[in-house]
Amino acid sequence: MSNTQAHNPESNPQSTNPSDDNQSKSYLELHKPNSSFESRDDYLNHELQIMQPKRWRPNLPFRDYRFEYEDTIPAMAATIGKVVMVGAIAATFAAPLGLSDAFVLENVRYELLIVAFFVILFSGFLLPTANLAGTHGPLIPLIPIVVAAGGHPMAFGLLIGAFGLLLAISKGGSLLANLTSKGVCGGLLLYLGFIGTTSQVKNLFAWAEGIGMGHIAFVVILLTIVLYAVLENYNKRWLAVPLSCVLGGGVAFAMGAPFEFHTGPGLPNMNPMYWWGDNTGWMLGLPTVESFVVVLPFAVLAVAMWSPDFLGHQVFQKISYPERTQRVQMDIDDTMTSASIRQVAGSVLGGTNFASSWGTYIVPAAIAKRPIPAGAVLTGLFCLIAGVWGYPMDLAIWEPVMCVALIVGVFIPLLEAGMEMTREGKTTQSAAIVVFASALVNPAFGWSITLVLDNLGLIGSKERSANLTKMSRWIIPVVTFVILTSVMAMVGMLPGIPALLPNFRH
Numbered sequence: 001m002s003n004t005q006a007h008n009p010e011s012n013p014q015s016t017n018p019s020d021d022n023q024s025k026s027y028l029e030l031h032k033p034n035s036s037f038e039s040r041d042d043y044l045n046h047e048l049q050i051m052q053p054k055r056w057r058p059n060l061p062f063r064d065y066r067f068e069y070e071d072t073i074p075a076m077a078a079t080i081g082k083v084v085m086v087g088a089i090a091a092t093f094a095a096p097l098g099l100s101d102a103f104v105l106e107n108v109r110y111e112l113l114i115v116a117f118f119v120i121l122f123s124g125f126l127l128p129t130a131n132l133a134g135t136h137g138p139l140i141p142l143i144p145i146v147v148a149a150g151g152h153p154m155a156f157g158l159l160i161g162a163f164g165l166l167l168a169i170s171k172g173g174s175l176l177a178n179l180t181s182k183g184v185c186g187g188l189l190l191y192l193g194f195i196g197t198t199s200q201v202k203n204l205f206a207w208a209e210g211i212g213m214g215h216i217a218f219v220v221i222l223l224t225i226v227l228y229a230v231l232e233n234y235n236k237r238w239l240a241v242p243l244s245c246v247l248g249g250g251v252a253f254a255m256g257a258p259f260e261f262h263t264g265p266g267l268p269n270m271n272p273m274y275w276w277g278d279n280t281g282w283m284l285g286l287p288t289v290e291s292f293v294v295v296l297p298f299a300v301l302a303v304a305m306w307s308p309d310f311l312g313h314q315v316f317q318k319i320s321y322p323e324r325t326q327r328v329q330m331d332i333d334d335t336m337t338s339a340s341i342r343q344v345a346g347s348v349l350g351g352t353n354f355a356s357s358w359g360t361y362i363v364p365a366a367i368a369k370r371p372i373p374a375g376a377v378l379t380g381l382f383c384l385i386a387g388v389w390g391y392p393m394d395l396a397i398w399e400p401v402m403c404v405a406l407i408v409g410v411f412i413p414l415l416e417a418g419m420e421m422t423r424e425g426k427t428t429q430s431a432a433i434v435v436f437a438s439a440l441v442n443p444a445f446g447w448s449i450t451l452v453l454d455n456l457g458l459i460g461s462k463e464r465s466a467n468l469t470k471m472s473r474w475i476i477p478v479v480t481f482v483i484l485t486s487v488m489a490m491v492g493m494l495p496g497i498p499a500l501l502p503n504f505r506h
Contacts, residue, residue, distance in 0.1 A: 081360025134358025275350025
């Protein structure tokens with residue numbers, strides 16, 4: 001990242017913000033055509049600086065923001081990520097419940113239609129600084145435990161939505177983000193980026209070896225590395241996702257990897273009563289009070305894990321955007337609000353998804369220097385097309401396409417952002433502890449315990465710690481850590497320690 005001072009207005013005292021001198025002017029009045037600027041980058045920076053997003057009021061295309069060809073890249077990456085992640089959650093539920101592959105396919109199509117409506121409504125029109133409501137990937141390993149304990153997907157989703165709204169209304173998400181130092185956040189990004197990259201490399205090799213052509217994975221990844229380096233050199237990283245998908249899929253197919261389309265055009269069942277019937281859809285019926293009790297600790301954990309996830313996405317945007325663009329940057333509380341509402345609605349309708357901030361969208365969008373709403377509308381349209389048409393779903397989940405898209409579109413940029421944030425001062429101390437603690441349990445545990453140590457001044461900047469209030473220095477961090485760790489202990493997520501609650505013991 002070359003924009004190390006991007007979020008610091010003091011870094012360029014000679015610069016002026018168009019909106020500072022034109023408070024009464026609208027976006028339309030401040031907009032200038034691309035031809036008025038020396039470079040495309042200058043034009044995109046100017047667009048970010050003059051936007052005036054409005055909360056809970058209509059933000060209309062061409063009046064409040066414009067569509068640019070750069071918006072198609074994050075929308076494409078987001079659609080690929082959505083098909084992959086929702087498919088993973090649906091498949092994880094289907095296995096222990098004895099549901100067929102047909103259920104997985106139909107529910108993924110259903111979720112694509114549901115998410116298309118909500119991302120356009122919220123991120124595209126009503127809450128333009130709310131990141132799209134994506135999928136809560138870290139919950140996937142916990143789903144078999146939830147099912148084994150008798151948890152109900154609707155109960156789980158409704159509680160996540162309810163707790164998320166409480167956190168958003170109380171501004172708890174942004175409060176925790178503000179208490180997180182650069183070192184803690186940078187370490188979190190490094191861990192997530194490294195784990196994600198290595199997991200996708202392993203997945204690609206596992207697929208290639210499964211078809212008896214392990215060399216394909218090596219060639220695809222090697223060529224992807226070269227392509228990404230070339231794009232970095234020419235400042236064209238925003239093209240990494242589409243070009244890598246074409247490269248990965250094209251090379252794999254040319255080298256003899258089997259691929260064919262299976263999913264044709266069609267619509268899923270749109271009746272919620274079908275999905276929550278006793279003998280149809282999930283075949284579980286409606287949840288009982290006991291169903292809510294069983295999933296309660298997992299719902300608390302899911303929402304507690306939102307803050308570090310959302311923070312990583314917001315910080316990446318701050319690093320990538322130019323100065324004086326605070327108004328268009330992702331708002332954590334608004335993102336929690338839209339994710340919570342989308343979660344409640346999706347669960348009632350019968351969808352599989354558990355919502356979180358949409359990483360496969362916001363990271364490429366930040367690289368492309370594009371605001372949230374335009375790409376959100378395109379993402380909704382792409383998801384709608386993929387769900388109805390069907391064929392793009394097959395392509396999106398084909399390993400040579402999926403793995404390289406996630407690597408270059410999400411995980412490598414996260415690594416870069418993490419290294420950028422830990423270059424100066426004593427941030428490396430906090431970053432190292434985050435990585436260490438995350439490897440011990442998970443990123444939520446690593447973030448919460450390092451938040452305590454960092455704010456107390458035991459690691460990191462002692463000057464920063466000394467300037468914090470008692471509430472910020474230790475009360476809020478300690479309470480957060482205790483709650484989060486207690487919930488993990490209840491459900492058996494602490495390594496070597498049996499679950500405290502009998503229902504979750506194995």
